[in-house]
Amino acid sequence: MDLGPYVVEGRSPEAAVFPGSVDEVRAVVALAATEGVPIVPWGGGTAASLGTPAARAGLVLGLARMARLLEHEPGDLTATVEAGMPVAALQTALRARGQWLSLDPPDAERATIGGVIAANASGPRRHLYGTPRDLLIGVTVVTGEGALVRGGGKVVKNVAGYDLPKLFVGSFGTLGIIVEVTVKLRPLPDAERLVAVRFDRLKDAGTAVRTVTGSDLIPSALELLDAEAGRSLGSGPGASLVVGFDGLAEQVAWQCDELRRLTAPLGGHGIAPLPDEAWSRLCTAARAAFATPAAVMKLVVLPVTVADVMEQGANAVRQRGLLSAWSAHAGVGVLTAAVFSPGGQADPAAIAAVLEDWRGMAGAGGGYAVLEWAPLTVKALVPVWDAPGAAGRIMQRIKAQLDPLAILNPGRFVAGI
């Protein structure tokens, strides 16, 4: 078959296999384990190049054929799904019965529920509804030794045994292949709206973030975009604070008015509703600001420092003669920053220097930074993951216990896992 779609960072896998059942997944893993061939679990492939470059080619194990909604009981607000189901397809099925999975990761048409959980991916609505960590209640995996293991369950409250669902969220396919998940659902809100408030100065927008989080408002999303990222949403000059509200229609209306009242004294102006499709563009706003980014970094910092980090980070880039664009889930302190080279070809060393600047800024405030996307020439200069400290040793011990053959995505994750 054509392995083209599964080539990551120039490396082609030895083969790509698409099992159609849990038993077939186990059989494939058992074979790979005997042969000592690394396995690359594969969902939609939207985040396949995230991570330290693979040292060895392996077997792509795709979940595309395991994509059914197995159970949806609206009265229980839970659903059980095969891991390969694309998020958008799941949402469509749930919406037909008045519910939704309160997660809005980027590229939901392609991204699979298993991949989203493995990558702990989320979108703007995480401000109110949390991340996969808060929504996954049960998980079935095939381990690197071919065993079938289930953790959690199908009920929303459950403390029997260790919380294995938490272990698999954000594990990037290094501890097991997720084959089935059970998630918590929510009823669809009556109404939803996204509005943007513009600020001439980023600093004032940062103050507005603090004002909103300390107010009675209950936004579902609270995004801060610099002028460059804002442009791709069609905003005018200056920074934008993009706020989502949902609930009863009168609650949404009241909150929009209250938002205007709170932000006007801080320099907020031009408050305007955004079209629905702007929701999905928020995550990619920074990447899409100029032509092709030279690198994309995710910075996790204390929420209150978001605007400062954006400002400093952008300055550091300008000093090196490069461009950048920034967006943030401001209320939770998660930033996406993209660096661009104005002249086209970027000098890897210059890009690497910017990334190190940024990582330093995140670390100075107790946070960290992950290189989300960069060409190999840049990855050769800047580690993808931040130094995990003493916790890294515990992570290594977990990997050694649970994937003793080290065949699941080896070497690509934090702490050399």
Place this chain on the structure above:
Amino acid sequence: MAMAVLTDARKRDLRRELEALVGRGAVLSDPDELLVYESDGLTLFRALADFVVFPTSAEHVSAIVKLANREDLPFVARGAGTGLSGGCLPAEGGIVISLMRMNRVLEVDYDNQVAVVEPGLVNLHLSWAVGPAGYYYAPDPSSQQACTIGGNIANNSGGPHTLKYGVTVNHVLGLEVVMPDGEIVWLGGKTRESQGYDLPGIFVGSEGTFGIATKIVVRILRKPQAVKTVLAVFDRVEQASAAVSEVIARGLVPAAVEMIDRLTIQAVEDAFGCGYPRDAAAAVLVELDGLAEGMSAQTERIVQACRDSGAREVRAARDEAERQLLWKGRKSAFGAYGRISPAYMVMDGVIPRTKLPYVLARVNEIVASHGLRVGNVFHAGDGNLHPNILYDPRVSGEEERVVQAGAEIMRLCAEVGGSISGEHGIGLEKADFMAFIFSPADLEFMQGLKRAFNPTGRCNPGKVFPTRKSCGEAGPSAYRPHPIEEKGLAQRF
């Protein structure tokens, strides 16, 4: 596992050594002092430690743990001892590390909406500390006036407001932990996510078997602008169960949905007179919180959902005093059982909400078949049942029947796709029930995770995992007199 048994002389030496580490007055080793620590809220299980130690810093805890390792002694963390599954019981012998003197709020950061606390802080005291600024700590177990945040971490505790706000793990960002080998490490921190495996996420709920938390970073939330509470009264349990699902089907996520049954209503009315109709089959309490705008429309939706399900009476509290009165009935249930029965055993199971009518009927049948009575008071919104089996420990054989009925109820919960614990944990009590819901491969995988943290098993041994050979069949062994009781040194009430 075989651990060291200490001679009296060795005990004296170790006591002196512990005192040198944590100070005089911070070590107990006399049998009568140790008695206080021989069980938690579940008195069915008892075990005496060699020492109870009261550290005041992470360095203290680390030093105690290192000493325990050197001496091959088991050790266990203890908060307020309100756990209901024997989780903080020592192995016979070893060291109980009480965190009760580490009870400060170290830092509150309102801008970032986090607080850093010590593990011995009483849950409710955190809400008191941040309340004046308009904030609170969301996880609210019914024991919140006594239990500690460290204990909450270990048991991943929840309360009535779990339905909307989640359990402890949804509010913990970071932990400073003394690992079972004595190393002090940070898992996560003050930021909303941390890199790599979710170590804070898996430490929470590990029932004290992964190490001892010495600092905890939690989220604090803004108090809601408005709260509204509705009581609905039903003549049939099935109607009440239907109302629970109906409320949710109407597109709202209440902050809490609680239910109490007839026997409980009667006990509560006898004891406290909270104004619930004595002849009702069940009462459901629904609480909404959030924006003031739209609150009356939402309340109307709830009232209508209850009426449509057949409620004979629905009333919404008009003010805070009335709201407190409605909650009083729910909250005083446990105390009320004490008035109508010499003893009761709290069960803690979870089922899919839609299975409520069937399961409640079966629970009553099971308990009746053992010649016992049961009162149900529970978190209906998330399917977390608390059947409370009433009994008299002085009647010979009754306790064994309680244990047997409990095991059958747990099996029932497992059969309908539920779980054997929603909040009290597995501890000692339910270790042998784990096989009801987990396969040997599942359990082996969990044991692997435990080995990554606690390779020698000295940290809280004997908990969570099945120990008996005839795994799954036998319930927890019923009460046997402790040696010191036989010697007439202690009595059991």
